[in-house]
Amino acid sequence: MKFILKTTPVALYFSAFVMLLMHVVMYTAKDRGNYLRHFSDPFNNRLEPLFQWYMWFLDIFLTPHVAIMLTCTFIYLLFYKVWSNFRIGSYLLFFLFFNVVAFGVFNYYLGTSIRMGLAIAVGLYSAIKILEGVKSAWIGLILSPLLHYGLVLFLVYFIWYSLTKSKGTRFHCLVSVATFVFLVFLFDRLLSLLGLNSYYMMYFTEGFGQTERLIPFTVLYFFMSFIAISLFLTNNLRRTIPKFDFLYLSALYALPIVIYQLVSGIAIFSKMLMPQFFLLSILLAYVFDRRFYHGNARYFYVVLFFAANIIAILYALRMYQFI
Structure with a gap:
């Protein structure tokens, strides 16, 4: 087996x-x-x-x-x-x-x-x-x-992780907060500079891709998983999980974007973050195995x-x- x-x-x-x-x-x-x-x-x-x-x-x-x-x-x-x-x-x-x-x-x-x-x-x-x-x-x-x-966002994250993986958790938390501030105040300006065609622009300006749910299922899953991991994760457990920083930071950097999606109603963000959601699921499986499966x-x-x-x-x- x-x-x-x-x-x-x-x-x-x-x-x-x-x-x-x-x-x-x-x-x-x-x-x-x-x-x-x-x-x-x-x-x-x-x-x-x-x-x-x-x-x-x-x-x-x-x-x-x-x-x-x-x-x-x-x-x-x-x-x-x-x-x-x-x-x-x-x-x-x-x-x-x-x-x-x-x-x-x-x-x-x-x-x-x-x-x-x-x-x-x-x-x-x-x-x-x-x-x-x-x-x-x-x-x-x-x-x-x-x-x-849609994989552009994950590519940007991985390049950033490769350049900054030696930094401490506090640094990444500050950058995560700065990401949210940037999205709130400067994302619209960035969007106008990208020069996207009308089809792709609809996803960002007209709520294209939204569902009837108040909170999309994948977004709810992300928050529940992130909270569960935060509650049950210990320092000893961190050291037993291979590539922990990569798994955890992928969720940490996704967090401000998911929150901004709820504020702005831009549904495409959660779809672009699905690679990070998958990595978060792996981390969730680890935490469950170590804390409960015995x-x-x-x-x-x-x-x-x-x-x-x-x-x-x-x-x-x-x-x-x-x-």
């Missing part, structure tokens, strides 16, 4: 289910009709250039239907590869926790916004490899915004997370308009 869950052979048994799921929702998931059309005609659209070339390459060998199924499965596996790079005491819990996050929180990026999901997966995987000393992975990280422009309580939590997996998958099917 430990070998299977800690490595990518998870593809041997669970990716088949993911492919089946993506097959059954092929004609019900939101925006899927557009993707079927784009995969059959890769360059006749406004999509990012690297994603166009990706679709063109798959179109040589595969039908649009199969290409989308494989892309969604690849996104799932790359997410899991990033997740499994962080070692934890219980691989079973980490795997079950991952599925709850993948289908309960990130289902939109697994099966609806496919190019954003692919960009997030490539960007995160490249970032992890850079932290492991693979310098060539910078190519993947720099190119990830060309799969979806003794006889483990058996209760295994049953609980198995049930949560079923609920998360059903929720994903609901979001894909299948049930």
Whole structure:
């Protein structure tokens, strides 16, 4: 069990289910009709250039239907590869926790916004490899915004982290506060200088992409996770978590932007911050494992997370308009 869950052979048994799921929702998931059309005609659209070339390459060998199924499965596996790079005491819990996050929180990026999901997966995987000393992975990280422009924010964060990771927590807290002040007083001016075309400007000026919820689900998830981590995180626990600074600072720098989203109503920010939300989920899994998953309580939590997996998958099917 430990070998299977800690490595990518998870593809041997669970990716088949993911492919089946993506097959059954092929004609019900939101925006899927557009993707079927784009995969059959890769360059006749406004999509990012690297994603166009990706679709063109798959179109040589595969039908649009199969290409989308494989892309969604690849996104799932790359997410899991990033997740499994962080070692934890219980691989079973980490795997079950991952599925709850993948289908309960990130289902939109697994099966609806496919190019954003692919960009997030490539960007995160490249970032992890850079932290492991693979310098060539910078190519993947720099190119990830060309799969979806929403990855620009994560690219900026990672470059900033690479330059300032030796600084203390107090420095990063001050910069985080300064970020919020900048957004409140100067973001509108910056936006006017960027020269975005009318389509992308709608996301920032006309509330494009907002939902009917008072607080978007992903934003609520971010705040709940951040508060839970802050309450249960100890100095001893910090020292046991690999790449803790990278995981924690990604959330710390996301915090002022999420708060500004609530103030300004610019919904696109939470979508651009999904890589940081994913890293926060890894940190949340660590804290849960270290603080609660021990003794006889483990058996209760295994049953609980198995049930949560079923609920998360059903929720994903609901979001894909299948049930």
